[in-house]
Amino acid sequence: MSHNRRQITIDAIWYLVYQILYTRQTAGATMTQVVLLGTLDTKGEEYKFLVDELKRRGITPRVVDAGSQGRPSFKPDVTREEVAKAAGFKLASADDRGIAVEAMSRGAAQVITALYEQGRLDGIIGLGGTGGTTLISAAMRELPVGVPKLIVSTVASGDTRPYVGALDITMMYSVVDIAGINKLSRVILGNAAGAIAGMVKDRPAAPVTEKPLIGATMFGVTTPCVQAARQRLESLGYEVLVFHATGTGGQSMEALVRAGMLAGVLDITTTELADELVGGVFSAGPDRLKAAGATGTPQVVSLGALDMVNFGGWDTVPEKFRSRRLYKHNASVTLMRTTPEECAELGKRVAERLNKATGPLSVFVPLRGISMIAREGQPFHDPEADKALIGALRENLNPRIDLREVDTEINDPDFANAMADRLAELVQGSNQDGRKKGFNR
Secondary structure (H helix, E strand, O other), rough: OOOOOOOOOOHHHHHHHHHOOHHHHHHOOOOOEEEEOOOOOOOHHHHHHHHHHHHHHHOOEEEOOOOOOOOOOOOOOOOOHHHHHHOOOHHHHHOOHHHHHHHHHHHHHHHHHHHHHOOOOOOEEEOOOOOHHHHHHHHOOOOOOOEOOOOOEEEOOOOHHHOOOOOOEEEEEEEOOOOOOOOOHHHHHHHHHHHHHHHHHHHOOOOOOOOOOOEEEOOOOHHHHHHHHHHHHOOOEEEEEEEEOOOOHHHHHHHHHHHOOOOEEEEOOOOOOHHHHHOOOOOOOOOOOOOOOOOOOOEOOOOOOOOEEEEEEHHOOOHHHHHEEEEEEOEEEEEEOOHHHHHHHHHHHHHHHHOOOOOOOEEEEEEEOOOOOOOOOOOOOOOOHHHHHHHEEEEEEOOOOOEEEEEEOOHHHHHHHHHHHHHHHHHHHHHHOOOOOOOOO
């Protein structure tokens, strides 16, 4: 499974926070600009239709041509030669289509980023098949979270993770191939123009006050814990962003940490590491649980839902796992209990990643169950596996790291509040030291 984990740049993120949430709230009298990125040699008629539709809605279109083969069907605002130049590529050498497309993809990302940083992009739209979607989405992933992004694509009804990655890219299925303007495509592309126009013109209201942002990870089986911790942190003056630990959720949080948007991390639910180890469907890849440590961001970490590996519906569980302890969470999700051997490896991996942390860190371990279904009397209760997990963590964790073992299960409100209070202490201490201040810097 492809995992796109492109780093969101700090400059771009803070430009987003300042410009979109504040300065652009008063932008009613300014020109609203939407960039159309695509290949005008193969999709020129469709892009011209989008241009007209956007103008009709009071939007200023800006067309970027990333085609590399035939001639463009109309004159763009940014030519293919300019896109190629941004990638250090000469179109005259475009004999190999694959090489040319890859180069134009790099160049398009450079051009789009520059347009955004120059204040000439309020939103972006593109359309295409597999090749066009790959090129367009790669450029979109260079833009910060919050910038409206829309792709009309022939592959939008399948697995969109390779294109969306961990960002807020909206994909619309084209239904028919993108091959001319007809009775059906006219309606779909018109809807797409209306959608991007609405996104760029109807900005969300600016927050009344600035609050430091905390990132928290949650799963269904750790929801009570995260809800209680969120409420405690909000009462202490923080705003909490909750990420569903389904692979992309963990990637999204890690990306925001690297971008400097989060003042602290409450990583209650580290379950994505189990899917990475065993081969479940919710892996966040090998960089999970590393960003906060690398950036010095204060963090409180627990072992939430490391008792399980995730698969789809019951019939999707690989044959080699059919004899394992399985639990039907719902019609779309089947859970598999991690073994003592797997838990020992997970405890070691958690410790090894946390040992590299450069900032404030505390680890909280609930001794009576790491998920709602791992406590006594529940289907995943397994003292031997829990002992292996906690023992490996304890054995491999650097003694300098604050480790707190609590005789409770993970969803106990007291456990949740203790983690929230500790994170608030770490964030406040970090701010006083001038190390990391999130939105207060």
